[in-house]
Amino acid sequence: MTDHSINERHPKEIRLIQKAQQVVVRKQFGSPDELKAAVYAALVNYLIEKELIRTGPFDATFHPTASLDALSEEKIRAFIRIAQTRRGFKLADTTPLLSVLEHLNLAVDGRLTHAALLLFGNDPQRYFINSEVRCAHFHGSEVAKPIPSYKVFKGDVFELVDQAVDFVLAKLDYTVGTRSQSNTIPGHYEIPRAMVVEAIVNAVVHRDYTHNGSVQIMLFSDRLEIINPGALPLGWTTEKLKGLHISVPANPLLAEPMYLGSYIERLGTGTADIIRIAQEHQLPAPDFVQSDDFKTILYRPFTPQVPLKYPPSTHQVPDKLPSSWHPHPMDYATIGIEVRNLLKVVVGEMSRQELQEALGLKDRVNFRTNYLDPAVQAGLLVMKFPGNPRHPKQKYRVTEKGEEVKREYLP
Incomplete structure (x- = not known):
């Protein structure tokens, strides 16, 4: 393009240039290739400014429409209290919400990042429908219908982890050790809880x-x-995952609050810890598989062939419990593994919170629905204050019927 002086231009041309300069930037180019490169660079910058493409992590990208109303103040305040206790978080739970979010790099100038919505959103799936977690339980070793248990969990990333972990633990056998050395209740799941949590947190984060x-x-x-x-x-x-490695989170803004909430560490030890815990419990070594997606496989204990207490046709337990317990015989199969695990940890009188913590469960609704209420309804546990289920000092103890179940049918 030839550079003409102002005196050589027509007045209308000058007015057009002056008008265009208010909305565009003029640049010189010496060849068609230079023009193409300049136009391409300008388009990329435009798309980045409009956030139609991104160069940083997904969780650090600003959501175009979400406002502070999309977040739960209760969740943020509860998070601060946990982070203070477990990681020495500096901010007080009275700190203005926007200041907390800015401190965690979850907001800038009032604009919310995707991470803010995934961590503290009232309804994260409204913005990211694929952020749910799907859980299924199969009796065999292959995917086959009918599926005994299938759940789709929604919520923020903390809730997703807690719900998914509780789903898995509810299907695993819990073993209680001896109490000769302590008044606490030593025990562990057939796949230790720490392994399950680490693998699920990694998948979500x-x-x-x-x-x-x-x-x-x-x-x-x-x-x-x-x-x-x-x-x-x-x-x-x-x-590389099987040894100590640096931590390179795909979503760093999600990882930091998960660390502050004690869900993960920041040292890159997660997968190595899974392998170590498996070795300590004499479990088969976990597998990590990268294909179209990433898969972590944790193995349940290998059970050697030993004489069965009950014939295989009755699934190692009798079909009926003794009719002396009840006017009508009760199917043992109706006592789920959740209730069986609950019976194993009850010592004397224990509160709902004590029982839930003994089993390492986080979801209170899940615990009441699948553990506590069925045990009480089956007559295996009884409340200290049966006339007032919500009594602030409510506790539970095993009934005579429950004790017989523990003696006869629980390892």
Whole structure:
């Protein structure tokens, strides 16, 4: 393009240039290739400014429409109290919400990041429908219908982890040790809780939230599979996960609050810890598989062939409980593994919170629905204040019927 002086231009041309300069930037170019490069760069900058493309992590991207009303103040205040206790978080729970979010890099100038909505949103799935977690339990070692138990969990990332962990633990056998050395209740799940939590947290925190898929958790008779739409950092292999490695979170703004809430560490020890705990409990070594998605496989204990207490046709337990307990015989099968595990941890009189903590469960609704209420309704537990179920000092103890179940049918 030839550069003409102002005196060589027509007055109308000058007015057009002056008008255009108010909305565009003029640049010189010496060839068609220079023009194409300049236009391409300008388009990329425009798309970044309009947030139609991004160069940073998904969780750090600003949501175009969400406001502070989309977040739960109660969740943020509760998070601060937990972070103070467990990680020495500096901010007080009276700190203005926006200041808390800005401190955690979850908001800038009142604009919310995707991470803010996933962590503290009233309804995160309204903005990210694929952020749910799907859990299924199968009796065999393959995916087959009918599915005995299937749940789709929604909520913020803390709730997703808690609900998914509780779903898995509800299907695992709980073993109680001796109490000779302590008044506490020593015990562990067949797949230790720490392994389950670590694998599920990794799936929720490190997944690719731009993918249309959801985290899927499937419990089989021989293993637990946790699948998330995501990939290892560029150049990493699954072998690297088996040793100590640096932490490279796919969603760093999600990872920091999860660390402050004591859900994860920041040292890159998560997968190594899973392997170590498996070794300590003499479980098969976990597997990590990267294909179209990322899969963590935790194996249930290998059970050697030993004489069965009951014939296989009755699933190792009698079909009926003695009719002396009740005018009508009760199917033992109706006593789920959740209630059986609950009976194992009851010592004397215990509160709802004590029982829930003994089993390592977080979801209060799940605990009441699947553990406590069925045990009481079956006559295996009794309340200290039966006339007032919500009594502030309510406690539970095992009935005579429950004690007989523990002696005869629980290991």
